[in-house]
Amino acid sequence: MTGTTDEDGYRGPARLVVGDTQLAVEVDLRGHFQPIDGRYHWYGRITANSALSTLLSGKKRSARLHTPYGEVAAELSDPDPWDRYRIAGLSTPPFPLATSA
Numbered sequence: 001m002t003g004t005t006d007e008d009g010y011r012g013p014a015r016l017v018v019g020d021t022q023l024a025v026e027v028d029l030r031g032h033f034q035p036i037d038g039r040y041h042w043y044g045r046i047t048a049n050s051a052l053s054t055l056l057s058g059k060k061r062s063a064r065l066h067t068p069y070g071e072v073a074a075e076l077s078d079p080d081p082w083d084r085y086r087i088a089g090l091s092t093p094p095f096p097l098a099t100s101a
Contacts, residue, residue, distance in 0.1 A: 009044065010095030015066040016046070018055055018076070025049050027065070031093050042093035046076075048083040056085065063087070067094040 009030030016023045026049075031042030046052065060077040065087065074089045 009042070009093075010067055010069065012067070014094070016052070016074075017064040017066070018052075018061055021055055023049060023051055023055075025052065027067070027087065029067075029087070029093070029095060039090050040093060040097075041088070041090060042095075043086065043088040045080070045084040046087055049085075052085060053079065053083055065089070065094050069096055070094045 009028070011028045012026065014025050014027045016025045026047035027044055028047075029042055029044035031040055033040050056076060056079075058079060060075065063074045063076050065072055065074045070092065072089050072092060072094045074087050077086050077088070079085045
């Protein structure tokens with residue numbers, strides 16, 4: 001797996017595990033630290049994927065997302081008009097964070 005990272009997130013290939021089903025997907029992720037709850041909130045969209053659409057049928061589901069940078073729990077929800085599912089999670093994101101020196 002290769003992809004791109006920048007100070008805002010990750011765009012590239014990933015593996016999504018929903019129940020017993022594993023899917024190769026493309027993701028576009030970013031996030032921000034939320035000082036109110038003290039956690040990092042990451043989120044993004046999964047490129048339209050017919051197998052994922054069939055599996056979810058527009059319903060919200062828990063999943064695990066694997067990128068070259070880590071594996072995290074995620075929540076899948078609300079496909080947009082282009083059938084790209086939203087994915088989100090809390091705390092450690094599945095991409096490196098920019099650090100200041």
